[in-house]
Amino acid sequence: MKFAKSYEPGNYEADIYAAWEAAGIFSPSIPTYPVDADGDGVDDRAEAKKASRNIHSRPLRDNGNAPSEASPMTMGRGERVANESFLMPNESTYSIVMPPPNANGNLHIGHGLTVATEDSLIRYHRLKGDSSWYIPGADHAGFETWVVYERTLEQSGHTRFEYDRDELYSRVWNFVSEQRGNMELQLRALGASCSWKDLTFTLDENVIDRVYTTFEKMWNDGLIYRGEKLVNFCPKHRTAFADIEVEHQDEKGTLWDIEYRLSGSELAANEHFANPSESRGDESSRVPDSTGRRPDSATRLSPGVQQTVHEREFGPADSIVVSTTRPETLFGDTAIAVNSNDERYKDLIGKKVRIPLSGREIPIIADEHADPEYGSGAVKITPAHDFDDFEVGERHDLPRIQVIAEDGTMINVPEAYAGLTTEKCRKQVLKDLKEQGYLKGEKKIQHSVAHCYKCGTVLEPMLKSQWFVDVEKLAKVAIDHLENNEIKFYPANKQKVLIDYLKNLKDWNISRQIPWGIAIPMFHKVTEDATDEPDWIFDRRTNLKQIEKAGVTYVRDEDTFDTWFSSSHWPIVCTDWTPENYNPYYPLNVMETGADILFAWVARMIMVGLYVTGEVPFKEVYLHGLVLDAHGKKMSKSKGNVINPMDLVAKYGSDAFRIGILRGRSAGMNQAFSENSVISGRNLMNKLWNISRFIQGMVDGEGESGENISKHSIDTDSQNHNGHGRVSGTEIPGRDRLSRCDFDDRESSELRNISPDSISYSTLNMGEDWICRELNDCKHQIEADMANYRFAEAVETLYQTIWDKYADWFLESQKIYQNTNLLKTTLEMILIMLHPFAPFATEAIWQTLSWTEGFIATANWPADLVYDPISAENFISLITIVSEVRGTLQTLPGTNNAKKYGLYYDKDSLVEDNALLIQTLSHVPFISSLDGTPQGLRLALANHELYLDVPEKVVKAYHDSLEEKILSVGRELDALNARMMNPNYVDKAPAALVRETRDQIEEKEKLISRLKAQFALI
RNA sequence: GGGCUUUUAGCUCAGUUGGCUAGAGCGCAGCAUUCACAUUGCUGAGGUCACAGGUUCGAGCCCUGUAAAGCCCACCA
DSSP states (O other), X not given: OOOOSSOOGGGTHHHHHHHHHHHTTTSOSSOOEETTTTOSSSOTHHHHHHHHHSTTSSOSOSOSSSOOOOOSOOOOHHHHHHHGGGSOTTOOEEEEEOOOOBTTSOOOHHHHHHHHHHHHHHHHHHHTTOEEEEEOEEBOOHHHHHHHHHHHHHHTXXXXXXSOHHHHHHHHHHHHHHHTTHHHHHHHHTTOOOOGGGOEETTSHHHHHHHHHHHHHHHHTTOEEEEEEEEEEETTTTEEEOGGGEEEEEEEEEEEEEEEEETTXXXXXXXXXXXXXXXXXXXXXXXXXXXXXXXXXXXXXSTXXXXXXXXXXXXXXXXXXXXXXXXXXXXGOOEEEEOTTOTTTGGGTTOEEEOTXXXXXXXXXXXXXXXXXXXXXXXXXXXXXXXXXXXXXXXXXXXXXXXBOTTSBBOSSOTTTTTXXXXXXXXXXXXXXXXXXXXXXXXXXXEEEEEETTTOOBOEEEEEEEEEEOOHHHHHHHHHHHHTTOSEEESTTHHHHHHHHHHTOOOEEXXXXXXXXXXXXXXXXXXXXXXXXXXXXXXXXXXXXXXXXXXXXXXXXXXXXXXXXXXXXXXXXXXXXXXXXXXXXXXXXXXXXEGGGIXXXXXXXXXXXXXXXXXXXXXXXXXXXXXXXXXXXXXXXXXTOOOOHHHHHHHHOHHHHHHHHXXXXXXXXXXXOOHHHHHHHHHHHHHHHHHHHHHHHHHHHHHHHTOOGGGGOOOTTOOOTTSSOOBOOSSOXXXXXXXXXXXXXXXXXXXXXXXXXXXXXXXXXXXXXHHHHHHHHHHHHHHHHHHTTOHHHHHHHHHHIIIIIIIIIIIHHTTTSOOHHXXXXXXHHHHHHHTTTOHHHHHHHHHHSSSOOSOGGGOOOOOOOOBOHHHHHXXXXXXXXXXXXXXXXXXXXXXXXXXXXXXXEXXXXXXHHTHHHHHHHHOOSOEEEOOSOOOSEEOSOSSXXXXXXXXXXXXXXXXXXHHHHHHHHHHHHHHHHHHHHOHHHHHHSOHHHHHHHHHHHHHHHHHHHHHHHHHHHO
16 A cells, blocks of 8 residues: 555544454453353363453353353352453453443543543553453433433423323433434544444343342342432422532522511411411401501511611510521421520520411421521421421421422412412512511522522422432442552542542432333332332332232332432443353453542442442542633533534544543643644644655665665574673563464464564664664653553653654654664554554554554554664764754854855764764765864864854854853853752762762863853954 | 642643753744655744742752632531
8 A cells, every 4th residue: 555645534544443343353352251151060261261362252242231141150259359360371351441421412522532541541451462341331311311302302392291101211212212323433433442242221131130130139238218308309300310410509599587476476366377278368468467566677678678687676576587598488387496595586495486378387496507697597497398407307306398399389388379380489478478567678698509400490309209229338338448449549639539428428319200211120019098108119020010919019110210320330231240250351440431420420330339249340540520622611502612522533533633632631630622732633643654654665665676674684682793782671572472463363474474583673873772762761651651541641752752753863864774674663663652542543554554464453562672772872962963053053144054064073983973864964064074173163062072164254143142152051050060069968969969960060161161262262 | 618629931731759950732933945744844932830938958849828710518598
């Protein structure tokens, strides 16, 4: 294949992905395996061991839905540990599960970051030779999808209440099926090297099965209970939420002061609504005028008055004023609470008051919940509609009266208010209270209000019977394991944050009142009395509305599970963990996900993972932050600053996007992202493409001329051929390749060119030794970065190594004469190292190069290169010289100086031996020796006698620059001297450092004296 | 109220047990054009490392405090 002039990602990406997929290279090489699959009573691990060496010979599992047909033989926990030894020495495993994107959605920028991160890890480990398994997923996204579906339902003029749950479920299933697929195509476009045949959908049967098993175990263990508790309820969607799903927003509100009059007082006795069930009729209009008794009330009620009521200034002690933001709930009041330390109300504790507009009698109680500093210091208690009041109610055993129905309208209230929405009811109540003289003041306040995170509706605390998980024990176990440092967190501080969260965790409401989800496998006996909580039994037959058991009919609970309840099984279900299976992929090596779902998801996966398997579900957690827009603002549709990853992929290529989004990003941080970083990624791909094109050209040229530089090649084993000790890494080149040659069915000899001869090379000049050193350093840096999830640093290192070192210096130096074997070897090394981050371009190049075989995606991570360290270090001197020549020439007046002025050297073997190289790199017209007499302009180098052949008048023009240089070197010298003058430094600093400082001083002094000599000449 | 994080060049970020003469990308300025690459090459300008103390021979880094920005949890009758 020929290299086009520039890299056009669109011409390659789709084909490359299809080829990878067709070759099945994304499946792990080691299968999970029943300990005794054939049921012959013999441990099959020996056979599995054989099988694992023949990669792809055995499907990991038949499909995403069917659990493997394990024999009933179970394996104890201890035995599982022993199984680890079954792995071959070099066959370590590496597993990541994808946080499942919404099955019917499109990928957003966060998914882009997720894939870039996870896929670089997986590809890196695949290159390293680990049996790597990246398991893709799709989320039914219970509530999210439901909201979308319900909207389309409403648009077609229907409502959910026209259908039963089973009907709705199948309708949404079809809806999702139609939409599904986009997200999977987009994952492919991003290069996600996941094992597609193992894709897990959150409603797959094995998922539901596992969730039911866990639920049953919890039920039997007494961790599941049904409780009437206050839940956050969205009246629009008519479902409850977990605490974590609630969005709190600070809003302006009003705090009203309402008077409750003591019963038994003259006034109360005269009132005629002692019976709460009595119809209110139009009584509001004929309420007795109370203002006569309360001369100050009228003034307080003037419109718009803002006033805080702190003192007992309301008149005689036959009433009490409470402060509330929700006057409409007064019909549900079952007490008034005051603080026992509040002198103003001490004598009222134990007395009874009547609720305005209702007349029902409620007690005044003492509870610390009442804050004397807030409002009037007295608070009405509505246990059925406020979380705090609910707790007060529990403490004092108060009744709970529900006055707001699930649809957000009033119930169990006087007729005049019944059926009103809470909003309308509030207006009416305030109007009536005002007219009847109960409203004593109002005040604007700032308070936070719970909203539905999807539709923004104000959530109503609602009394409902729901399924709860008693989390205390689960959290305790999780905390123990976390404190035992069994999971390493990136960033590290999240470990403590998570532990603190678990310590304060409240019981987990797992019921949702939406049809789209996993049905809760509970059935209840039909009882005559609807008020009593019925008997519940566990049963998996949730496809049936009612079941018979021992002659008794049970009816299915209509609720579904909170998605987090099933999601918390994700590492278990994706790896198909079962107690019977040998499964080296659980626990996962790392859980990579967004920092924003640390509590909602990560915490629950840990609790459930431990509960189900006894092990933490993953060894490490890497959390990424939010991707913000270029100005550091959160992306949102309303702001119009949303970046669609697919647009960038289409425009610049998948690799450019991946590199762009990983740059400048670190664990747990919300960081900005802009198209510029993608552009620079695109540029790197093009650079790499042209590097490869250039090298291919040189390789081709070599073939045509028949001159093979490889005759200079040395056997890699003879490392001391040239006098200098040659260094080598710990790995022997070639060995690594041999160890993984079984990546497909071909014979190893047909595979890649792996004979030691063909990959051997010898270095012929300093630049070659130097690039070997730099590439080794780069590789070690990447290894360290990947081990610590420092993706941005790894990419940065590669970027600089490829561009600033490999292209700008090494390749430039190769323009004089080519070491083709080394060019091939180093290019391969660069491509492989970059592959985890830029899978497509590196593969496109790999497939285009004439000498490479197989897929780069399954190549072997490179071994260290062998080189001469002294020679490598000398090249640094050469770089310094060339840079100084270039810099000085640029500073001189005039243009095209590089072509005008030659370079003289005096007794300098480095320059003499490399004259051609220096000339090529600096473009000077000539380099020649000087016989002891300085001539032209001396370069500011301490250890080299070099002069530019510059006429005297140009040298004079350099006067100012030279003076500036002398001053700046002088300042550096002063600083160094000051350091050495400090006796404490000489005494206490490490000897090597002091020595280094001395050397630096010496060098600076030498340089400055030379510059001064030059200066004097001008 | 409790906790976490951030503050380094115009912008976005590195700076791993203190050794720094503080780096990168983008942007900016100048120069270069038969060269693998203009998606290019070369050169350069640009920083009181938020502020104030402290520890140390030595602080961008460690400690204390302050300020600003952002996030999380709780409370908000």
